Amino acid sequence: MIDAGYLVEFIDKNQIILALVQSAKKGRLALISWQDKQLALSEGRVLFSSPSKLNPAAPRARLSEALAAIEKARAELAAQINVAELWELTTGEEQSYSLQNLAELCFAPPVGANQISATLRAIFNDRTYFRLNNQGCEPLTPEQLEQKQMQQAREEQKKARLEEWLAWLKQNLSGENMAGPAPEGLLTLLREWVVWDEEAPSIRQIKELVAAAGLNNRRQAFTVLQRAGELEPHHNLAALREQIPLEFSAQTEEAAAATRVLSDAYGELAGHFFTVDGEDTQDFDDAISFTPRENGGGVLGVHITNLEVIVPDSPLDLEARARGTTLYLPEGPISMLPRSLSEGALSLRAGELRPVISCLAEVSAQGEVVNYSVSANLITVKERLSYPQVDERINQGDKFFNQLYDLSMKLKQKREEANACFLPLPELEIKVGDNWQVDITVHERDGLAREMIAETAILANRLQGELMAAAGVPCLYRVQAMPKEPWQNFGPEALFINFSRRRQLQRVELTLKPGRHAGLGIDTYAHITSPMRRYLDLLMQRQLLAHLQGRALPMDGPKLLETGQQVELSLRAAGRVVMARQRYWVLKWLQQQQGEIVPALVLEQQMRSWQLLLKPVMLIAPIPLQGISKNLTAGAEVRVKILRADPFEDSLRLELAP
Numbered sequence: 001m002i003d004a005g006y007l008v009e010f011i012d013k014n015q016i017i018l019a020l021v022q023s024a025k026k027g028r029l030a031l032i033s034w035q036d037k038q039l040a041l042s043e044g045r046v047l048f049s050s051p052s053k054l055n056p057a058a059p060r061a062r063l064s065e066a067l068a069a070i071e072k073a074r075a076e077l078a079a080q081i082n083v084a085e086l087w088e089l090t091t092g093e094e095q096s097y098s099l100q101n102l103a104e105l106c107f108a109p110p111v112g113a114n115q116i117s118a119t120l121r122a123i124f125n126d127r128t129y130f131r132l133n134n135q136g137c138e139p140l141t142p143e144q145l146e147q148k149q150m151q152q153a154r155e156e157q158k159k160a161r162l163e164e165w166l167a168w169l170k171q172n173l174s175g176e177n178m179a180g181p182a183p184e185g186l187l188t189l190l191r192e193w194v195v196w197d198e199e200a201p202s203i204r205q206i207k208e209l210v211a212a213a214g215l216n217n218r219r220q221a222f223t224v225l226q227r228a229g230e231l232e233p234h235h236n237l238a239a240l241r242e243q244i245p246l247e248f249s250a251q252t253e254e255a256a257a258a259t260r261v262l263s264d265a266y267g268e269l270a271g272h273f274f275t276v277d278g279e280d281t282q283d284f285d286d287a288i289s290f291t292p293r294e295n296g297g298g299v300l301g302v303h304i305t306n307l308e309v310i311v312p313d314s315p316l317d318l319e320a321r322a323r324g325t326t327l328y329l330p331e332g333p334i335s336m337l338p339r340s341l342s343e344g345a346l347s348l349r350a351g352e353l354r355p356v357i358s359c360l361a362e363v364s365a366q367g368e369v370v371n372y373s374v375s376a377n378l379i380t381v382k383e384r385l386s387y388p389q390v391d392e393r394i395n396q397g398d399k400f401f402n403q404l405y406d407l408s409m410k411l412k413q414k415r416e417e418a419n420a421c422f423l424p425l426p427e428l429e430i431k432v433g434d435n436w437q438v439d440i441t442v443h444e445r446d447g448l449a450r451e452m453i454a455e456t457a458i459l460a461n462r463l464q465g466e467l468m469a470a471a472g473v474p475c476l477y478r479v480q481a482m483p484k485e486p487w488q489n490f491g492p493e494a495l496f497i498n499f500s501r502r503r504q505l506q507r508v509e510l511t512l513k514p515g516r517h518a519g520l521g522i523d524t525y526a527h528i529t530s531p532m533r534r535y536l537d538l539l540m541q542r543q544l545l546a547h548l549q550g551r552a553l554p555m556d557g558p559k560l561l562e563t564g565q566q567v568e569l570s571l572r573a574a575g576r577v578v579m580a581r582q583r584y585w586v587l588k589w590l591q592q593q594q595g596e597i598v599p600a601l602v603l604e605q606q607m608r609s610w611q612l613l614l615k616p617v618m619l620i621a622p623i624p625l626q627g628i629s630k631n632l633t634a635g636a637e638v639r640v641k642i643l644r645a646d647p648f649e650d651s652l653r654l655e656l657a658p
Contacts, residue, residue, distance in 0.1 A: 002029065004056045007070070008049045009117060010041060016121055018071045020063060022056040032060065034067035047132075048099065048120050050113035070114070077118030078125070081106050086122075087129035090139040098136040128152065161185070162212065169213045173220065178228055187230055190221040194231070195240045219648055234436055234588075234647075238580035239334065242573040244323065248338050252319045256338035259309050259316070261345045262378075263355050269377040273303060275348055276453050279386045282343040283326070283335070285532040287356070287381050288456055292403045296365030300407065302460035303379055305346050306355035307531045307538055308545060310337075312554055321563075324570030326533040327578055330430035330438070330585045334577075342532050350384040357528075357541060359460040367410030372463050376548060390449035405448060408455035415458075420521025421483055423502060424492040428618050430585050438589040440617055445492040457529045458520060464544060465526035469514045473547045474557040476536060476564045478525050479515035481506040496601055496635040499613060510536075510564050512557045535567050586617045587652060590645035597657045602636045612640065612654070623654050630656075 002008060006021045008029065019031035019039060029046075031039040054066055089105055090097060103111045103119040123130045123137055128148060130137040140148065165186045171179040189209060192200040197218060200206055215221060225231045239246055248256075273287045289301035310316050320336050327334040335342050348354050356379050361372040393401045416422070429441040446454070468475040483504040490497050505519060514524040531538040542554045555563065600612040600621075609622035610632050623640065632638065639657040646652075 002043055002046060002049050005052055005054060006049050007052045007054075007113065008041075008046045009120065010045045010047055011124075016047070016124055018067060018074070018117075020052065020054055020056060020067055032056075032063055032067070034064065034071040036060070036064040048117055050116075052113075074114050074117045074121065077107075077114055078121035081119060081122035083122050083126040083129050087139050087145070091142065091145075096133060096135040096138045102137060162209065165189075165209060166213055169215075169224070172224055172227065173213075173215075182228055187225060187228060190225055191230060191240075194218050194222045194225060195237050222648065234331070234432075234584075236329070236331070236577070236581060238577040238584075239327075242577050244327070244334065244573060244577055246334060248319065252315055253338055253340070255315045256340045259341060259345060261309055261355065262353060263306075263308075266355055266376050266378045268353070269303075269356075269358060269379050271301065271379070272383075273301075273348075273379050273381045274383040274385055275350070275381055276385045276387060276390050276449055279388065281386075282339075282347065283333075283532060284348040284381070284384070285342075285346075285530055286457065286460075287348045287379065288404075288453070289360075290400070290404045290407075292400070293365075296403075296406070297363050297370075298403065298407060299360055300363050300404075300456060300459065301358055301360045302456050302529065303348070303356040303358045303377070304460070304529050304541070305348055305532055306357055306376060306545070307346060307541060308355070309346075310538065312542070316341075320535050320538065321567060322570060323574075324535050324567045325574050327574050329578065329581045331432045331581070336533060336535060346532055348379075348381050350381045353378055353380050357545065359463055361459060361463060363407055363411070363459075365407075365410070367407070367414040369459075369463065374464055374467055374544070374548065376545060387447055387449040387453075390452070391447050394448045394452075405452045408452040411455045411459055412451070415521035416489065418521035419487075419518075420489075421487045421505065421519050422489045423498055423505065423519075424490075425498055425502070426492070426495070426618055428582070428586075430582060430589075432585060436588070438585050438592060440586070440589050442616065442618060458522070458525075460529050461527055462522050462525055464528045464540075465514065465524045468526065468540075468544060468547065469524050471547055473543055473553065474512060474555065474560050475526050475540060475543060476510050476512070476560060477514045478508050478517055478527060479511050480508045480518045480520075481516075482518045495613075496603075499601070499603065500634075510561070510568065512561055535570075536564055539563065583619070583650070584647045586619050587645045587647035587650065589617060590614075590619075590642050590652060591647060594642050594645060597639050597641050600638050600640045602632050602634055602638055604634055605632070612638070614640070621652050621654060623656065628656060 002021060002024055004021050004023050007018065008021060008031065009016050009018055011017070017033055019033040019041075021029050022032055023030040024043070027043045029041045029043055031041055033039055054063060056063070086102060086105060090102070099116045099120050100111065102123070103115045106119055107115045123132065129145060130139055161183070164183045168180070168183050168186065189202060189206055192202055193206045193210070222231065226233060236246060271289045271291075273289050275284045275287050277284060285305045287303040289303065290298055292298040310320065316337065323336045326336045326342070337346070346354075348356070356377055357374065358377050358379070359372065359374050362370040364370055390401060394405050424445055427443045427446070429443060431439045433439060465475060465477060469477075483506065485504050487504070492498070508517070508519070516523055517525040526540055527534060527537050528540040528544065529537065531541045539555070539560065543560070546553050599615045601615060603611040603613055603620065605611075605625075606622070608626075609624050610628070612621055612623055613619070614621055640654045641657045643653040643655055644651070
């Protein structure tokens with residue numbers, strides 16, 4: 001039993017502390033340490049105790065001086081002990097040794113409290129050869145010692161590496177130029193932190209580094225990586241997070257360069273073929289032809305680039321499958337196929353002969369499909385047009401394009417009569433210019449040309465889906481259940497109503513059985529018109545082409561569905577990247593407008609905020625209830641001031657303007 005006047009030793013902050021017991025009551029000890037600190041301690045924490053000649057009631061200064069002398073004597077004795085030699089004397093014996101026994105092996109008799117304490121300290125400070133337990137000390141077996149020494153070597157290596165990293169970071173946290181190459185592994189760790197933040201696989205090691213280096217935030221790490229040439233100023237961190245490669249491997253690029261497209265198996269189709277796309281588009285995957293009829297109808301042709309040169313399970317195919325889709329981002333596209341194919345050999349560029357799958361439909365003046373055919377051909381696009389150019393021709397009364405537009409609107413009217421659920425929301429166009437300046441345009445509704453081309457694609461997807469359904473060819477159909485509530489179509493001017501109802505639309509599902517697509521108002525629908533941009537369209541084109549040529553189908557139904565579900569995972573990842581990058585550049589634009597006032601639409605109240613739609617950028621943003629002095633009403637127009645926007649931190653602060 002430990003009583004007043006005893007010397008005790010215990011562990012605190014990873015070191016052995018010597019103290020004198022001044023009082024003891026019910027297992028609680030009141031102590032004064034050799035460092036002249038008064039402490040309270042549970043008796044269970046004591047490692048070694050011994051009676052002393054010190055009077056606990058003596059003046060504190062005298063006790064501290066005496067304890068310091070004892071501390072010094074015991075530390076000097078501990079320094080004399082060779083723990084490795086002590087282990088050699090005791091190893092092989094399967095037993096625990098008391099501190100008394102071990103002290104007798106280290107010192108000539110008589111062995112007292114100072115020698116026993118010194119033995120405890122030496123073993124504790126070394127921690128390699130012995131394990132402390134309730135009975136005393138147990139020597140490690142040779143096998144255990146080898147493992148522990150290896151672990152200690154790893155720890156020393158880790159410590160040395162951390163010190164090297166810290167020294168390099170200290171030199172490079174400021175200034176524009178790097179002071180020598182980074183130590184191995186450091187930039188990888190910083191990159192992990194920048195990309196994944198708290199979800200980084202090495203987050204424990206990262207936190208240790210961050211704390212030791214005094215890094216305040218991920219932005220500092222990003223800056224270091226940028227200076228080291230690892231990242232661009234506005235690097236696509238979302239793509240890194242989703243593991244979507246920004247470039248193609250050398251093997252894939254070589255395979256693309258070796259691909260030859262033209263085929264002698266097809267005849268050339270005569271006609272006037274033209275493409276209609278965005279002004280910056282280079283990957284033309286569909287062309288249009290139209291032969292008007294005097295009665296107002298006509299033969300509408302949709303010609304899709306033929307990708308049969310992409311061999312299933314080849315390096316090109318596997319790369320496209322892994323990517324799943326082309327991502328169209330404000331800073332530029334991330335292609336599903338190498339650009340030498342998507343913008344070169346497979347692109348329906350004007351003046352160049354290309355293989356296509358042609359869907360030709362005889363459409364009446366009322367928008368009814370009288371008959372149609374699907375075949376493989378060669379075509380030469382005669383004219384490359386942009387949406388603005390076609391809009392201009394329609395507005396100026398060009399007879400050809402007015403007839404084509406009128407017919408496409410008849411097709412849309414037929415869908416509306418079939419209870420299609422239209423949700424016309426504004427479209428955001430984001431352009432990133434020189435010096436990372438962002439320009440944003442909100443298109444309140446689809447332009448005439450965009451609306452027209454969309455209807456031609458919907459028709460081609462529908463007819464090719466119907467063809468495969470009738471022939472029993474396994475196909476991935478897209479079905480969508482009716483909205484959760486009764487639906488009424490409103491025009492684009494009803495922004496609040498349309499935006500509020502977007503969650504009523506059901507999710508589109510992939511299925512092997514044809515079914516209703518409520519949003520489009522179509523009973524059989526499949527995506528086939530963008531095989532160069534969407535991998536699932538490529539799968540459908542292969543199924544369709546094999547059927548047209550009387551060959552064995554590439555996939556049966558179960559395999560097709562399994563592959564489709566795998567690709568859907570990639571598509572969801574791609575969707576997250578598109579949303580993240582659009583939001584990033586929108587916040588960048590708002591950062592450019594910091595301090596400005598912009599119009600907003602009040603959407604709904606949540607627990608602690610109102611949700612607003614910032615109309616110039618179509619971004620939903622919260623504004624805290626706290627600080628709002630007036631009552632807001634859903635659907636009301638308000639003005640908000642941009643207090644702060646930070647695309648890197650994904651943060652935005654707003655306040656209501658007067």
